[in-house]
Amino acid sequence: MFDLNRSFDLMLSDRQGKDNVRITRPFRCDNCILCPCMTQSMEIEYPLGNVVGRVEQKLTLFAPSYQVLDSNGEVVFEIDGPSNCCSPCKSCCCGCCVQRNVVFGITDVKSGRQVGSINKEWNGVLRDVVTKGDRFSLDFPMDIDLGMKATLIAATFLIDYLHFEADPGDENTEDNDY
Template identity: 35%
Template sequence: MAIANQPTKMEMGIQPQGMAGLPPSLQYLAGLDQIIVKQKLEALEILTGFETRNRYAVLNNQGQQIFFVQEESSLCERCFMPLNRGFQLHVTDNNSQEIMQFRRDFKCCTGCCWCGGGCCDMTIYIESPVGNVIGKCVTGDSKWKPHMRVYDAADNHMFTIWGPCCPCQAICCTDDVEFPITDPTLTTRVGMIAKQWRGCCVDTFTDADQFSLTFPADMTVNCKALLMGALFLVEFYVFEQQKNNNQ
């Protein structure tokens, strides 16, 4: 289904740029310094606790929807192995054209935030266009808090992401949960993934998360796409796990 109200490049103040091999719709990322990712509320999941396929709207910093993300996964895995499930996240533009895909394979073993690594790590592959891997995001062996590394298609270590040791939100803890993005040496901060507090009722009684991703406006579109994939690894690695523990 087509998504309404996608802004044009002129409305966003972005000049078209050539990006060899990448779908033209990804040019919407050029010039942006922030995107918002909102998970859609699912009535069936709210009423029954049944794990449905996740859906997300991707907005620019003016609140205009630019992309839509739909999970494809096995019903059996969602019901009985929700944390281990494999999935494809299909990213479409407002013309319902798939421009990216984030893919994670099923694993019998997955580590928690403190002991993930080795055979139990999680990896999300970022493809654009579909079938062309432009990079991946992999969980690290941190022992005490979430740790992820972002690589490009040539396996060059591009970014490192560390989260807090207690990534929780509740009525008495309403701050955004921040995951700073740094260069591999950890000396320069280049961006931020943050799970935003949406209010007591939404965050306490539903699993509809909202994230922001900030990065330099002049960062390459490839790197912005890689960080979008990293955002969804944070969602599934940290907060999906947290939801299931709460349930």
């Protein structure tokens, strides 16, 4: 789905096939050694043409961290991953992420309370080896608006891309879906 050498636009549509949400990730180098200051970001439109939020990767050393911003550029949520795994550098990950559930906590900036989570669920040895599909669950407050919900969905895509997707050169090229 994602190509490391270019930007992407992801369209989410309703049951009638009408595009409702656009998630845009501009091209940015994702190599933490060559480009240590180039953090990843996504912009979310809902409905199309109306920017409702952004997800921005924070520059951290040991634990992945993200900010979720509203349409005014104000930080609404912070998303923090585990400190023992999934560093910002994919090449630095020791492989422990693929052997257990990984939880990224969603914290409300105003209250300082954890209000939800993004969970990468471990599928078991057989499914993780045989298939390339990952399973995520997303819990968020029921009372936030649809734009913020779409932004948190986009954050899930960014976390998957940065921490759980293999680089195209890492796998057998005949079997590569990129």
